[in-house]
Structure formats: structure tokens, C-alpha cells
Amino acid sequence: MDEAYRHMKIQPFGQADEESFPTRMEPTFSLAFLRKCKDGAVILNADGRVGFLNDPALEALGLESVGDVVQRQWTNLWPETAHEKMSAALDRVLNGDAVRLAGIPSEVGNLDMLFAPVINQDSQVESVFAVMFPSGSSPRISG
Numbered sequence: 001m002d003e004a005y006r007h008m009k010i011q012p013f014g015q016a017d018e019e020s021f022p023t024r025m026e027p028t029f030s031l032a033f034l035r036k037c038k039d040g041a042v043i044l045n046a047d048g049r050v051g052f053l054n055d056p057a058l059e060a061l062g063l064e065s066v067g068d069v070v071q072r073q074w075t076n077l078w079p080e081t082a083h084e085k086m087s088a089a090l091d092r093v094l095n096g097d098a099v100r101l102a103g104i105p106s107e108v109g110n111l112d113m114l115f116a117p118v119i120n121q122d123s124q125v126e127s128v129f130a131v132m133f134p135s136g137s138s139p140r141i142s143g
Helices: 027-036 055-060 080-094
Strands: 040-045 050-053 099-104 111-119 125-134
Touching: 027 040, 040 055, 055 125, 080 099, 080 111, 080 125
Parallel strands: none
Antiparallel strands: 040 050, 040 125, 099 111, 111 125
16 A cells, blocks of 8 residues: 555545544454455454354364354463463453464464454454464465
8 A cells, every 4th residue: 555545534425524434344244254365364252252263264273163162262272382372462462452473383284373453432352353374474364
């Protein structure tokens, strides 16, 4: 993206203020997009429990269905050797930081993970978005 346009405020035509501008994606759109991602897409609730995993995320964890893990604690889905790193990363994200973990062991080899807090209009972390991708590569979130 051109650096000159990076910080522009986006507003629909005819709208005088930012207040009425939508601040959230419709859930059906966002989940449809995340399902198409080539990398593992994850949504955790504010307690660090699984809310959504796309197919590549399920594969990386060696799972058949999101129903097998929905509402389970995210850190418990990883090998014992990753628990400490995963817990520390999740604590930081739930406190509002973006975090990157590198070289986490999985069913499909080592993964890197990007975590980002999803912050509501009261400045509280309401959920966590994470992307898992092969170590040493870049995320392919575009689908």
C-alpha cells in the first residue's frame, strides 16, 4: 500500500461523522473469508478458548472437526513442549499486545503464529485472531 494513503480515514459518501461508520464485519462474511484462507485461521474467546478453526488449522492440530475442540483451552491443544510459550503469548495478547511465535511443533511440521487481539469499542479484548503458517514463510491470509 502506498505510504501516503496508509493512514487515511475511510468514510462513506454523504456521512458527516465517523460514529455511524460500521466498526465490525458481519460474522457470515468474516467466517466465509477465514474458511478460504490457505493458512490456519483461529478465533479464540477472551478466556483463551477455541471459537473457530478453519480446515488448515484443524489439519495442523491433527483434528477432524472443530466440534472436537470448541470451547477447549487453546494451550491444551499443543504438545507439552509448547505449553509455556503458548501460554505466555496468549497472556500478552489478552492484555492487548500482538505477538508472533516461531517454531511451534505441530502435526504438519513447525509453525509460526501471529496473534492479534480483537478489541471492542470499550477498549477491552473481546477475542483473539491467530494465523498459523509454516515456519520460515509468510502468512497467505489472502486465501
